[in-house]
Amino acid sequence: MVLIDGQTAELLFDVMNTLFIVSVIPSVYRVLKHRDSLNGHSLIGAILTTAGLCLALIAYEVLGYYNSILLTLPTLLFWFLKTIFLVKNHGHVHLSNVQRLKKDSEMSM
Numbered sequence: 001m002v003l004i005d006g007q008t009a010e011l012l013f014d015v016m017n018t019l020f021i022v023s024v025i026p027s028v029y030r031v032l033k034h035r036d037s038l039n040g041h042s043l044i045g046a047i048l049t050t051a052g053l054c055l056a057l058i059a060y061e062v063l064g065y066y067n068s069i070l071l072t073l074p075t076l077l078f079w080f081l082k083t084i085f086l087v088k089n090h091g092h093v094h095l096s097n098v099q100r101l102k103k104d105s106e107m108s109m
Helices: 006-033 043-063 066-088 090-108
Strands: none
Touching (some): 043 066
């Protein structure tokens, strides 16, 4: 039983990926303006999101949805770079959070 045809599915994927691009724009702007805004973000969440987008690209290739591939690339690039940053700075971010908590607890004494 097929609920929608291939052309409708491709259109829905194109609209979805366009929304993803629009939603990433404020995040990119914030990261460029405030480089430390990624501190405290979930490394596991970023890895899973990047992996999910890569799997979506494979599915689009298999289905022949080439517009969706092009529309997914900017979002994938953002999440890939975010993941690289988090992996690269994972220890540093964790240490800075510990130092901040220690400093806050000393100030409250």
